[in-house]
Amino acid sequence: MPEPKRPKGPLTIYDVASRAGVSIASVSRVLNSQGTPRASTRERVMRAVTELGFVPDGAARALSNGLKEVVGVVFRRGDETHFEDEDESLLFIDVINRGIDVAAQRRGFDVLMSSVGFNDQNATTRISGVAGKADGIILHDRMLPAAGVTRLAGMVPIVTLAGTPVRGAMNVRCDNEAGMRALVRHLLVDHRYQSVAYLSGRTDSPDNRARARAFELEAVAHGAEVHVGSSWQGNYSAAGGAKVIDGLLDAGEKLPRAIVCANDQTALGAMHALARRGIRVPHDVAMTGFDDVPVARHLHPPLTTVRQPMQELGATAFDVLYSKISTGKGDADVVLPVQLIIRESCGCASRAVRAAKDGI
Amino acid sequence: MPEPKRPKGPLTIYDVASRAGVSIASVSRVLNSQGTPRASTRERVMRAVTELGFVPDGAARALSNGLKEVVGVVFRRGDETHFEDEDESLLFIDVINRGIDVAAQRRGFDVLMSSVGFNDQNATTRISGVAGKADGIILHDRMLPAAGVTRLAGMVPIVTLAGTPVRGAMNVRCDNEAGMRALVRHLLVDHRYQSVAYLSGRTDSPDNRARARAFELEAVAHGAEVHVGSSWQGNYSAAGGAKVIDGLLDAGEKLPRAIVCANDQTALGAMHALARRGIRVPHDVAMTGFDDVPVARHLHPPLTTVRQPMQELGATAFDVLYSKISTGKGDADVVLPVQLIIRESCGCASRAVRAAKDGI
């Protein structure tokens, strides 16, 4: 018999113990570096583990320890029909998830991912399933109504991403308000534009609501002519942005001097629509985005926008959750700083031009 | 006291049972639709569950059932320094993972993702960790040497992706050979090109080896002049493809009539390098890719390539694994068909031109 004979079923700690000639307690101790086992004990255990190829059962460890070392992450996967658009929003989610993953690994946690279909009514069921398999969960934007989050938070620690803080749950988000204020000030004060519009994202998005509100407050404070409302209603997608511009122009509306888009995707679509009509950005109308996705710098003209630290957003979400899991307390609402990225779509000169002007 | 008083620690099935006035066995039965509980029993249990917000502990269920309903997926995450390149390869992996996710959800499984840093020597440790928390694992390309896979396969069912079948593990891959043969025949027979090169991918990639081998066999069989070897050594990246072309041209080499690239990324880089030198594709040299990533159709000229069914690859990997987990047997090596996508970089006329010629 070439192969060492194996007990039926999968190996357990008992198999290792009997092969090493020690108790299961000793096996457990050397595997977890608890106590100070005699060198010979450690050695015999390790040999048995290696020879058998033993891998301890995570469920049993979790049950015994009260710790699964798993964090659940739930997000919506895009509607398959809009493949191009999906790419971008996926990128967004993926970068955040990457941040979660990296932070989780530092603590020995693994990430249980669960995407929910866009039209899947069963989100609650799926989330409960994940909750049972994890020590805590991170919910991306718009996964569950506030009441659902609060209820679930009674069973499992929850961090929501980019949401409004909800009772019982923790929340991590970017400072939309500060970013938007800086952007509006740049357009109204530095560029002295007199009229400005907000091309909105999805109305059910807390990020969008925060941006819209900050936009209006700041623009009004500076005495600008403000364009908002249903004719400026986009949906975070490039197609949505283009549609708004087309609709306005078809209706013979006069465009404001500057258009602040809810996100980069929207700006991208809006700029395309403008280009098709021969309207120049930023000469005829200035345009800005939000997010700073990778393509933003490659648009024509390069897009002025607000950068969110997306990977850090994910990492912070995990860290907050981990703190809650391990110590019982965690920050209820952490806000990450954003950064205004000035490129050319706002009307600023290109770096080359500026350098030349400065005589460099 | 507005909140119903809660036992310390998290809720257990005992809390539900006592609130409903039944045994834990009954609670378990209604939660799992086992047996035929009396309507009143079911009702009282359900009410207690809802009122308490109870979520059963996955670890305890797993330990009792012998089934975690978790599939582990391990892949390498790109080196952070090559951000642009990373995007593309990530897309590739993400699409496969999406396929795994979708197939897993159909069976009530969730996906435990674990990425391993590019230079992380500790892959084995991480994989073991995941193995303990899952019922089976799916390993992306080049995660573990064959011996490691075989050893781990003793503990957990394993499916490798795009690898060479390894003893003990199952494997799912695309039919590189058929795809490459069709591609080479198209270039040598349909276009009657006389000389052709293979711009290689990473040498440690089984996919690349299979493609290289099929390329050479088929090209030689058709009597073409074949260019391969160290001066044609790329690495799957656009930068790698460009570097090979630049190196060849700088050395004064004459390019063959057609260049078959190991993947689309490589073709993209090679086409850029050619364009910089004023060499026209396909007029001066024909070019093909492999994979059919989303951008392939948007290149100039649109890229002729071989499409791999990536999402299906992931879904199949899960299905094979699931079959092994539930029935104990699974296919050792499943090969998915690929499809030759003829666009213009091979020298074929654009659809519009062809339509015109055909008098349509």
Add this chain to the structure above:
DNA sequence: CTGAAAGCGCTTACAG
């Protein structure tokens, strides 16, 4: 139809 009890594979006080 329902409950008492055993058992899943670990970890960890508790003795020795």
Add this chain to the structure above:
DNA sequence: CTGAAAGCGCTTACAG
């Protein structure tokens, strides 16, 4: 330093 035993929260024969 080490082992026997209890306990983690479920599921499921086994009786009733």
